[in-house]
Amino acid sequence: MFYLIGLGLGDAKDITVRGLEIVKRCDKVLLESYTSILTVGKEGLEEFYGRQLILADRELCESSIDEILREAKTSEIALLVVGDPLGATTHTDMLLRAKDFGVETQIVHNASIMNAVSCCGLQLYNYGETVSIPYWTDTWKPDSFFEKIIGNYSRNLHTLCLLDIKVKEPTEESLCKKVRQYMDPKFMSVKEAASQLLQIIENKPDAGLSKSSLAVGLSRVGSPEQRIAVKTLEDMQSFDLGAPLHSLVIPAPNIHPLEMDYLAQFR
């Protein structure tokens, strides 16, 4: 049996009772370590579960998954994923492969930013499609997410922007070498996201958004250190929301009064 278990968003105690029971009885438990993070690390989780975890980076999840699934034919293996386990395409793909191998699977859902973003008071049914904002480089500045934000905005819908995460990314120089070298992990802040958005807006001044448009910055959603800030995009560019993970919401132009009342406490 192969289990995909969501860990939720805060710390070790945000796993469900069902998830914890499975973690305790499995033969092997892997911790997915590159699509998101909790406010507690591997050691914190190991202490809480009373067992050892194996860190599963992108290489392991993408190249060695077949080996793990073969093992799961005769033993119980769990992969722990921050948030909900089906938030990322890679885990849906794992379930398909498991089916090909004839391995039974079970999913233990949990909160993810896709529903917990409701903590800022903007109602989930008023959100349009979610976008991802990638880190720009000197030579690569994709902005297709902006059109989607504008598409939502023009239909009076909010947009949740997921911000880029780089964990165990090989350095460009080492890509052709035998021994890979890795960059330090980095997590896009609300500040950086707002700054990239403002650069796009400067080139597309008639799209509907401006530097005085409202933005909602969120950090460490679901943990006791959760913070929410409501500011103009321009002010958000220089506002520090502390440690990762961060998310950004671009609210619809016409916000419902109840939503506005709720947002007001974060201004």
Add this chain to the structure above:
Amino acid sequence: MFYLIGLGLGDAKDITVRGLEIVKRCDKVLLESYTSILTVGKEGLEEFYGRQLILADRELCESSIDEILREAKTSEIALLVVGDPLGATTHTDMLLRAKDFGVETQIVHNASIMNAVSCCGLQLYNYGETVSIPYWTDTWKPDSFFEKIIGNYSRNLHTLCLLDIKVKEPTEESLCKKVRQYMDPKFMSVKEAASQLLQIIENKPDAGLSKSSLAVGLSRVGSPEQRIAVKTLEDMQSFDLGAPLHSLVIPAPNIHPLEMDYLAQFR
């Protein structure tokens, strides 16, 4: 302290460890009983928690909430909500009232249909806005949700349709009487939703959807009895997905190959 605690989607064990700790230590624990249901009832939860629960129907949540919040100034009170506690507007409103009363609040997030719908293999970031399909009566057949579905569909986005729930609804006849009488609880099935959609499509044949359009029916998501079916809207109209709760997804016209591969197992 006033806690809003999400119970997730399956049974008693889908509460988080953090949530369970709070339930065990609170002075009073209410169970919200009209926006959703688990596959286990009040007694099942009481047995698992080892404590008594107070059923909180719509009347209590909307009329007597001030009294409960006042009590929460000096004691610990939790309101348990199926799914994530901030899925419904009424709970956001409670948090605002608590703030007015100077009562501290804490939210314990959990999985909700808004993110667990990913279990059908359609990726969450390809969904547009969520809609609610209400029960029609002989004289009241609102169809504004249809325009939203078409809005998503025309932008190649999936639509999650939440299906109506009627729990402890007063009968029309008793509305003016002193003693209210209540209808039996009812939960819209995928069958009923497909049938209402097909009636709208018949009157709006050029909107983009037809009786041969694909639909994904889901029931009891997140529980061991979860079922998923992929059929045309016409076939869905006569397909029984068993006990509630049901949800319906109208997929985008062009589905990504990985999503298609995943859906294929439910055809």
